[in-house]
Amino acid sequence: MREKVRRHLGKVLTGAALAAAGTAAMVAVTLPGTAGAGESGGAGGGTRAAGQAGPGPDAAPPGVVERAPAEAERGTGRDPLTEDELGRVEKAALAGRLSALGENVTGARGPQRLSIDLAEPEAGETDDPDAPRRADVAFYDYRNDTLVTKTVNLSTGKVERTDTQRGAQPPPSRAENAEAARLLIASPLGAGLKADYKDATGKDLTSPDQLELSGGIYRAAPGAQPAVLDACGTHRCVRLFSKVRNGPWIDTRDLVIDLSARKTAALDRG
Numbered sequence: 001m002r003e004k005v006r007r008h009l010g011k012v013l014t015g016a017a018l019a020a021a022g023t024a025a026m027v028a029v030t031l032p033g034t035a036g037a038g039e040s041g042g043a044g045g046g047t048r049a050a051g052q053a054g055p056g057p058d059a060a061p062p063g064v065v066e067r068a069p070a071e072a073e074r075g076t077g078r079d080p081l082t083e084d085e086l087g088r089v090e091k092a093a094l095a096g097r098l099s100a101l102g103e104n105v106t107g108a109r110g111p112q113r114l115s116i117d118l119a120e121p122e123a124g125e126t127d128d129p130d131a132p133r134r135a136d137v138a139f140y141d142y143r144n145d146t147l148v149t150k151t152v153n154l155s156t157g158k159v160e161r162t163d164t165q166r167g168a169q170p171p172p173s174r175a176e177n178a179e180a181a182r183l184l185i186a187s188p189l190g191a192g193l194k195a196d197y198k199d200a201t202g203k204d205l206t207s208p209d210q211l212e213l214s215g216g217i218y219r220a221a222p223g224a225q226p227a228v229l230d231a232c233g234t235h236r237c238v239r240l241f242s243k244v245r246n247g248p249w250i251d252t253r254d255l256v257i258d259l260s261a262r263k264t265a266a267l268d269r270g
Helices: 002-006 015-020 044-053 083-094 097-101 174-186 188-201
Strands: 112-118 134-141 146-153 159-165 211-217 237-244 255-258 263-266
Touching (some): 083 097, 083 146, 174 188, 174 211, 188 237, 188 263
Antiparallel strands (some): 112 134
């Protein structure tokens, strides 16, 4: 297995080894746990013994599962945004030209949603219990490589502020990681990833859904990448951490996917 992997991407890594090998060009990410399904909390004999003993005279009565309380339509103060608020905020933020002219990571109409967060109180509102709740909605518009953040008043439903930036690159969303993996799988540079997946599972890799993915933004540095990646930072470029579902990590850190140009490239290992 070790010799097969060396012929492809170089190595299949444990989660700990991969996390320790991150580079300064990456946005920090937290890797999912690597615990396997085979872990157990004790020996089988102990489980059987407990079953034979049965409940003692002081045992607690069986638990009762109660239905979770219904979520309110609107939160108050610094409460997390409710599902209803999330939907209303996104709808308000997408109204107008951004929805009609923007472009998401797959090239479809409408910008790519990155995040929706409760906005910080404005000056003078910190101690006001009746201060309006606001939400910041961040989109990336692939049509012109801009980060658009809209602040929506949750009481009025109106957009109070719009901020547009070029060169600002928040961490990639789940949808962007999936699209980056899709482009990589379809690229000749994805041959090693597919070969390593085949070695690990005996199956063909055809879809991002077969992987657990997290990613970080890559920014160009002078002399550190092939010329095709020189625009990274202005373009939205991603390096992936790729893991077989319920299996090992596959090292894809030397591969960069330019989501704006829809191209892939390999960094120099030297």
